[in-house]
Amino acid sequence: MPLPVDAQPIDKRSGVVQRAFALLSAYDESHVALPLRTLARRSGLPANTTLRLARTLVELGALEHDAEGRYVIGVGLFEIAALAPRGHGLRRLAMPFMEDLGRVTGHHILLKIREGAEAVLIERLSPHGSEPLSFRIGGRLPLDSTGGGLILLAYAPNDIQEEVCRSFTPLPGYEAVQSGDDLRRSLAAIRQDGFVAARRSSPWFCAAVAAPIRDDSGAVIAALSVELRTDRLDNAEANALVPAVVTTARAISRRVSPGLL
Amino acid sequence: MPLPVDAQPIDKRSGVVQRAFALLSAYDESHVALPLRTLARRSGLPANTTLRLARTLVELGALEHDAEGRYVIGVGLFEIAALAPRGHGLRRLAMPFMEDLGRVTGHHILLKIREGAEAVLIERLSPHGSEPLSFRIGGRLPLDSTGGGLILLAYAPNDIQEEVCRSFTPLPGYEAVQSGDDLRRSLAAIRQDGFVAARRSSPWFCAAVAAPIRDDSGAVIAALSVELRTDRLDNAEANALVPAVVTTARAISRRVSPGLL
Numbered sequence: 001m002p003l004p005v006d007a008q009p010i011d012k013r014s015g016v017v018q019r020a021f022a023l024l025s026a027y028d029e030s031h032v033a034l035p036l037r038t039l040a041r042r043s044g045l046p047a048n049t050t051l052r053l054a055r056t057l058v059e060l061g062a063l064e065h066d067a068e069g070r071y072v073i074g075v076g077l078f079e080i081a082a083l084a085p086r087g088h089g090l091r092r093l094a095m096p097f098m099e100d101l102g103r104v105t106g107h108h109i110l111l112k113i114r115e116g117a118e119a120v121l122i123e124r125l126s127p128h129g130s131e132p133l134s135f136r137i138g139g140r141l142p143l144d145s146t147g148g149g150l151i152l153l154a155y156a157p158n159d160i161q162e163e164v165c166r167s168f169t170p171l172p173g174y175e176a177v178q179s180g181d182d183l184r185r186s187l188a189a190i191r192q193d194g195f196v197a198a199r200r201s202s203p204w205f206c207a208a209v210a211a212p213i214r215d216d217s218g219a220v221i222a223a224l225s226v227e228l229r230t231d232r233l234d235n236a237e238a239n240a241l242v243p244a245v246v247t248t249a250r251a252i253s254r255r256v257s258p259g260l261l
Numbered sequence: 262m263p264l265p266v267d268a269q270p271i272d273k274r275s276g277v278v279q280r281a282f283a284l285l286s287a288y289d290e291s292h293v294a295l296p297l298r299t300l301a302r303r304s305g306l307p308a309n310t311t312l313r314l315a316r317t318l319v320e321l322g323a324l325e326h327d328a329e330g331r332y333v334i335g336v337g338l339f340e341i342a343a344l345a346p347r348g349h350g351l352r353r354l355a356m357p358f359m360e361d362l363g364r365v366t367g368h369h370i371l372l373k374i375r376e377g378a379e380a381v382l383i384e385r386l387s388p389h390g391s392e393p394l395s396f397r398i399g400g401r402l403p404l405d406s407t408g409g410g411l412i413l414l415a416y417a418p419n420d421i422q423e424e425v426c427r428s429f430t431p432l433p434g435y436e437a438v439q440s441g442d443d444l445r446r447s448l449a450a451i452r453q454d455g456f457v458a459a460r461r462s463s464p465w466f467c468a469a470v471a472a473p474i475r476d477d478s479g480a481v482i483a484a485l486s487v488e489l490r491t492d493r494l495d496n497a498e499a500n501a502l503v504p505a506v507v508t509t510a511r512a513i514s515r516r517v518s519p520g521l522l
Contacts, residue, residue, distance in 0.1 A: 061376075064347075081343075081399070082342075119341060
């Protein structure tokens with residue numbers, strides 16, 4: 001006798017939701033529009049399952065068709081995701097301050113949060129005519145590779161810090177940190193200073209100044225950073241930005257109301 | 262004999278995905294953090310189904326827990342939704358132009374797309390110290406209630422236009438359009454002019470100037486608008502903005518590459 005739907009084993013039932021998300025996770029920066037066949041291949045699902053799930057997701061607005069009939073991520077998902085407190089919630093609150101910081105400094109302004117051992121870019125403002133930056137909103141980066149990431153790592157739980165420090169491999173041109181022990185010392189210095197000014201000489205000379213954004217309990221929930229291309233590894237230019245970045249991060253922190261994030 | 266999972270009726274299988282999205286759709290502007298009980302009530306699902314689905318969605322990053330243990334929309338969903346071509350794709354392309362328009366005019370700048378008979382706000386830039394505007398990114402508005410919405414309606418398929426015109430009820434303070442026939446005439450004028458300058462006297466004096474953004478085939482895919490509070494219904498202030506809005510919308514249109522949207 002067939003089991004009634006509600007009595008099915010939990011893993012079979014949740015499996016369908018997981019397969020639906022496997023479809024949605026088939027998309028990335030280089031794959032924003034997928035024909036059915038590619039969608040099936042990238043999600044690892046049989047063609048008939050893919051078609052059935054894709055149709056359901058189109059009905060729900062999570063997928064939609066582009067002008068060429070390919071499947072793309074739908075505006076319905078954008079609408080739901082706009083309610084993520086750590087996404088648009090934080091962004092809405094931080095944006096006016098980020099605009100001011102961008103006007104004052106003339107550099108890229110980035111807002112990042114931590115997901116496990118990675119940073120997710122929530123918002124980015126880039127000045128006209130600035131050197132292009134490849135970071136994309138919604139994209140992920142290793143915690144040890146950017147100024148904002150180092151802030152998030154410095155205030156991450158110990159096990160995350162240890163995981164990153166243990167598996168650390170030196171980045172080209174990042175002279176200040178060449179080993180896991182260097183990284184541990186940097187993180188301790190960040191907690192001491194309340195900001196980081198990091199410089200790299202490769203793939204090009206660049207610098208980042210970053211500071212933590214805290215909630216009303218004092219917990220670090222995000223990192224604000226200024227990123228600039230520079231033609232030297234001199235400290236003066238980046239150091240001059242520290243007060244502006246730290247005060248802006250504090251101004252945003254004051255706006256984080258209890259229960260918002 | 263139980264049916265193998267793959268042979269189950271399609272509506273039973275897709276039902277689980279639909280229930281998962283019923284959970285995600287339980288959130289709105291006034292409900293961004295929900296305890297399990299409220300999540301169950303708002304999604305119309307039994308408590309045990311809600312708990313099971315919510316756990317799955319947490320594993321997938323679509324939901325997460327806030328500091329008080331309530332369920333909120335997760336950053337994982339924000340990451341996937343950031344790949345929606347009509348959401349962040351369009352936004353990324355339009356943003357530098359919107360910033361310029363904001364600086365030149367000093368008013369709110371909005372970017373909207375059409376979903377069925379409603380407008381969805383994709384991006385909004387608001388100047389410091391400007392009168393607050395309640396529109397929220399990811400939020401929906403009727404097509405006949407804003408300048409950007411009128412643009413989207415003017416270029417919508419005939420059945421959508423007719424649906425909105427037939428069910429039109431006059432908005433307070435929107436003197437220029439008092440009937441479905443007035444609305445039809447306005448839409449024809451918009452298609453003739455290529456822009457709209459709309460004014461309302463209630464709930465406060467405000468004006469919007471909006472123009473269409475087109476893809477490379479000439480199809481209207483979005484509306485760009487400037488919204489301002491004003492103390493009179495005089496035409497001069499809004500009319501002075503028309504050239505800036507129209508040229509900015511055209512500049513954005515030039516950037517819409519084939520296959521992007």
